[in-house]
Amino acid sequence: MYDEEDAPGPLVIDPQGRRKVRLRDVSVRLATLVVIGVLAVGAVGGGVGWYLTRTADETPLFTPEATLSQVEPGVTREPGSVSDIADAVLPTVVSIEVRVGQGGATGSGVVIDGENGYIVTNNHVVSGADGVEGAEIRAVFSDGSGSAARIVGRDPASDLAVIKVEKPGLVTATLGRSDGIVVGDPVVAVGSPLGLAGTVTSGIVSALERPVRLSGAGTDTNAVISAVQTDAPINPGNSGGALVDASGALVGINTAIASTGAGGSIGLGFAIPIDTVKRISEQLISTGSAVHATLGVNARSVTDGTRDGALVVNVEPGGAAAQAGIREEDIIIAVDDTPVGSSEELAVAVDARQPGEDVVLEVVRGGSSRTVQATLGAA
Structure with a gap:
């Protein structure tokens, strides 16, 4: 007598009760078909590859007077472009x-x-x-x-x-x-x-x-x-x-x-x-040389933590600053109401003017500020 529990694989019962099919049998048959399919594809692919290789070997490597096609690109270089x-x-x-x-x-x-x-x-x-x-x-x-x-x-x-x-x-x-x-x-x-x-x-x-x-x-x-x-x-x-x-x-x-x-x-x-x-x-x-306005001081940049300026290190004798009463250790903080925060800014402010031009300098001396007028020299 056939015992279902001893069967090598589960059974699938037809709803009509007409036949029984083992899943293992299905999987084995399907696997067999897949293997056969893969082998067939491999055979076809190998045959095609062999044919193409043989055909390629017979195709000339060089084409005399070869010409590649070109198209005119639509380049737009508008006015103002780089x-x-x-x-x-x-x-x-x-x-x-x-x-x-x-x-x-x-x-x-x-x-x-x-x-x-x-x-x-x-x-x-x-x-x-x-x-x-x-x-x-x-x-x-x-x-x-x-x-x-x-x-x-x-x-x-x-x-x-x-x-x-x-x-x-x-x-x-x-x-x-x-x-x-x-x-x-x-x-x-x-x-x-x-x-x-x-x-x-x-x-x-x-x-x-x-x-x-x-x-x-x-x-x-x-x-x-x-x-x-x-x-x-x-x-x-x-x-x-x-x-x-x-x-x-x-x-x-x-x-x-x-x-x-x-x-x-x-x-x-x-x-x-x-x-x-x-x-x-x-x-x-015109002349081979250029003339610049000068204040007649050497300065370096300083700050006291609240205001920056140009500390006068040296005053040129007879120069514009000396004639205006500028002294060493004075700190220039403005030229004509334009703030001066460094020796470079002082140099730029003076050079932007013409020799003989009058300027008003704001100077800090002894902790208090004052203004003096200077007539710029030429250098």
């Missing part, structure tokens, strides 16, 4: 190569008078070659041509210089205005960082009227500028190059960067404002 600005500005920017003995350096410059061949750059780019026998300065233009250059004039107090080339038909940069830009405006820097001519970078105006002290080994530059700050990447070799606005107008001459010990751009670049560039360049072209 590419549009670069196209207009690149012909006005030059690379400057300086050779002194066995050494050399590179920088950048901007054509400010193409008819007469005048190019503005930084003083620290060309100062090492001034008056040195055998020294050479060469300007290389965007078309790859070059020309020897001579120093027209240098101004260590603004870190600007003008050189001249004898090459007709130069493209002149369009000069903007310092009051035509605001923080957040897009700007483009063009120059030759690390000797890579015609390099274009972009960013924004990060700050205006930023007091920055300029100096460096191997140059007589000793300046404090009211800089245009930008995050457009600027690196060594950009010095003297162009900072332009969205219309392509020159708004500054790139001159310095703040960097970590490793050097290179960290998004803190500084340019001399175009109004200063224009004023100093005109003087250099």
Whole structure:
């Protein structure tokens, strides 16, 4: 007698009671079918692979006079785009190569008078070659041509210089205005960082009227500028190059960067404002030198915890400050109602004025403040 409990697998009872089917039998049959199916697919796949391989072996590897199809991409370069600005500005920017003995350096410059061949750059780019026998300065233009250059004039107090080339038909940069830009405006820097001519970078105006002290080994530059700050990447070799606005107008001459010990751009670049560039360049072209207003003091930055200022360390005998009664240890905290929080801010405030101009200085002496009037001298 057949005992269901001893059966090798459970039974499935047909609802009509007509037949019994073991699940194990079903699973075995199904597994068999699956295996057969897999083997069949494998056989077909292997056959197809063999056929394709054989066919590929018979196909030529080379097609003489092969031509790949091309389509014209729909590129849109709107007015004011970086590419549009670069196209207009690149012909006005030059690379400057300086050779002194066995050494050399590179920088950048901007054509400010193409008819007469005048190019503005930084003083620290060309100062090492001034008056040195055998020294050479060469300007290389965007078309790859070059020309020897001579120093027209240098101004260590603004870190600007003008050189001249004898090459007709130069493209002149369009000069903007310092009051035509605001923080957040897009700007483009063009120059030759690390000797890579015609390099274009972009960013924004990060700050205006930023007091920055300029100096460096191997140059007589000793300046404090009211800089245009930008995050457009600027690196060594950009010095003297162009900072332009969205219309392509020159708004500054790139001159310095703040960097970590490793050097290179960290998004803190500084340019001399175009109004200063224009004023100093005109003087250099006219006379070979530039004149600045001076107060006749040496100062350093101080703070008493509540107010910042410029501590007078030395007073020049017979200078504007001495005549106004300024003494050593005085702290200057304002010029014509403009707050002065550091020695750099004092230098910028004085340099923004003309020799012979009267200014009112607010001075802290012995814990109390007073005002004095000074007539600025010339330097």
